[in-house]
Amino acid sequence: MTNSGHHVGLFVTCLVDLLRPQTGFAAADLIENSGCRVSVPAQSCCGQPAYNSGDRSKARALAKNVIAQFEGLDYVVAPSGSCAAMIKAHYPQLLAHDPGWPQRAQTLADKTFELSQFLVDIMKVEPDTADLHEDEKDKHPFSHKKFTYHDACSGLRELGIRAQPRKMLAQYADIVVEEMSNSEICCGFGGIFCIKYPEISTRLADNKISGIEKTGADVLIGGDLGCLIHLAGRLKRCAKPVRVYHFAELLLNRKPAAGVAE
């Protein structure tokens, strides 16, 4: 692996921080293995819950925090399309009328990427140039399993993420995704939506789960922990055996820990 010298700030996202550190460590290791240095500046939340609840003044305050903490770094990378899109697609607009901030917001937006986007589109990792694994090549611990992929909406529609995680899963983990017919339809998480309208949210999860089951997949992979804890929580409640992982955890060729909510 070559050292690119890029200094990357890992915006780990509040859900990974609080509920699934192994996703954060996997993301950090992947970025390091692609040839960058990783820092984790003090952080809480990108402000999306406030923004999507209509409380723009709170969202602005949190956005300014994130900008101040991360703007000195070369790149900001988040293992979530939703949080990356908040910074990339919404900060500039959110701070458009705050004197002194529009340029800073735009500069940060320009260097912020979702994890798979960063690795594939920016670092252009390929198995023959970047070995993301730290140990000798081993058989993937999940061989002989069937996998399907859920495209989280913000990443898909605001950042155009679809091919990148699939490409890396195929190249680095020999995982070929069995596509479900509803991979691009919302799972019903929707941030605060899932607790404001739990019945509708659950119906959307059930629709998604029926799509997952039709593929016969044993493992559901995704790139946003919000969707994944919602779907894993529903799968477990319905006593379904499908296991749930963030894609980052499957790329390192180390034995993955228990799946989400296991």
Added chain:
Amino acid sequence: MEVRSREFRSASKTALLNDDLRAALGRAEGGFVNTRKNSVAKLKNFAAYRSYGEQVKDHTLKHLGYYLCRFERKVIEQGGRVHWAKNGEEANNIILDICARANAKKIIKGKSMVSEEAATNKSLEQQGYEVVETDLGEYIIQLAKESPSHIIAPAVHKSRQDVTELFHRHHAKLGYAGKVTRHEDIVNQAREILRDHFCRADVGITGANFLVADTGSAVIVTNEGNGDLTATLPTVHIVIASLEKVIPDMVSLGGFLRLLGRSATGQIMSVYTSVFSGPKRAIDVDGPEEFHVLLLDNGRSNLLNSRYQEILRCIRCGACLNHCPVYTSIGGHAYGWVYPGPMGSVLTPILAGRKNAMDLPNACTLNGRCETVCPVKIPLPELLRQHRSDLVDSGYTSWMSKLGLRIWFSLAKRPGLYRKITGMLISMLAVCARIKSSTGLPKGRFGRLPLAQPWTMTRDFPAPARTTFQNLWQVRQKSGAKNK
């Protein structure tokens, strides 16, 4: 129409429990989504048409006064009349006046969502007129005394069995003894009954998909031909349309027709595209003696130059409804007013009052699929987010969500403190999870948690790790175990 959007929560829960509704919506969703996709894929520059539609609508809205006056002048030149109504009540009074002067008894109607807004049927029936809807879907829900649940497929929530029973109940007294169960028999029975109404009606009311300023024409698209009969057989034709339906000319109409059919039903064109430009002329054999166009504002002009102006680009194709996971789960009635789904959740708070419809902008996951299929590129998620912001600014939020947001914010704005406090809470939760799993309960998740009932009533909650990522990362940095 009465606004019942305040009941969204209970109405949506009831709808989710209705298996017949679920089956009906499932069939419709699959049909609309796939047919749209196929027909859009076949038009090479569909993306360019979308941009064209967006630009023409923006241009027309910018010069709305000019185009409306041009439209009015043309209609008058052709012997028609234009009426301007501020709200539904004014619109209905104008219609009542026209009907009274025509000594009308029977009034037939083509499909019109604007007349639903004004509750025109109710107003006419209260004055003793017989009103018959002639669009099959509208006819079905008129018999069932319901309102449309979809803007282009008003009876989409009804199953074929529902219609069989409904027709039997209402048509038996007209001499139709047996039950009709096959699609074509259902359609034929409605056709026979409606034929008689068409021939004996005094006034026909239609909506308009577009008003063409250049030629003073009202354009409607239908698949049943009922619009043509409604417009041409009675001696009086009234077009009821909202202000933003106006477009500049026939060239732009061509662009919009390409967008509308494909976005709505996946058709290249509807079966009928009818252009009405004034009453019967001396050289015409058929046609109405009187041609009236009623332009309804109903709050729309307030949207010009506002943050919500883009919703006035809407051409009512229904694609956003068909692609909305919430709409396709709960159906249209739960939204509580005329327009459901994404476009309805933007319009209802504006036209029917924000405090009457506080749930609608919030009952959306902001997944953005609607925006990707909108033929005129309305940024629906952004407009819904704008509503949420305006709701907060006008104080229309519950104390619970205000308090929750405030506590979370006071922590989140201080990342150092946030790390310490969340670290403690997460460690405590992790201990609880370990104790719980030592009693033999499933590992790795909670079935119940204090204050988390909205989550845990249908979903397990994942147990956290020992502590937070940020704490673990600090430990790892200090130990230098991972310093490469």
